[in-house]
Amino acid sequence: MRYTGISASYAVDDVPRALAFYRDILGLDVGLVPLGIEGADVPQGMEVRLPDGHRFVVYPSLHYRPAEFTVLSLKTPDIESAVDELIAKGVVFEQYDVPRTDAKGIHRDPRVKPVAWFRDPAGNIIGLHQDSD
Template sequence: MFKKETIFSSYAVDNVEQAKEFYTTVLGLEVQEDPMGFMELHIPGSNNVLLYPRDNHRPAPFTVLNLPVKDIDEAVNSLIEKGVRFEQYEGNIATDPKGICRANGQGPDIAWFKDPAGNILSVLVL
């Protein structure tokens, strides 16, 4: 049924210009805007992600975008240098002082952070 179409994901932001700055400058992704105010993130080796403006945006309480990395410490350190603040969690997904959940073989090492609209993103080692 969906074999002939490209499947993609999308989520809202409250300010497209702030989002564009964050996704290009901080995350280093290529971004393309369209005249309707939508923004497409070009994801290397994957489908693109559509971001759209929403005035009464409320961020989802879950991860909307996962960014695989080879070295999580290197990725986290690089993002911290760019001003990113990593989330701190306790319990089953407890994070270390840098914000990394060390899965110890029980899943991927992962660290969560937010974009300017409050959407939760992650870097993780697959």
């Protein structure tokens, strides 16, 4: 079998609210996109365009339930400043016993790069990983 690419997506309960969060809080390049062919009676979704050229779609779901696992991981060269910046914008980071997170919500283990988790407005878990040493 030959694949021509990949496509990733996950659901939210409110696309306009998700669009505002991903654009205004996370600072990502986002826009509304049709989810079907022109003229089809389908809702709009949100396309997120990442700096590395990857794209994914966030779509509305009538039977939505938040994912209890990481649906998206964002990379940052400085997790400390990224976490501080998001906290200043009102983002609340998850606190876990396993893996253990510190007061800021950052998991620090010398065997892995630092990582922190937070939820989007729909309750999906987003990871934030340090991408450099």
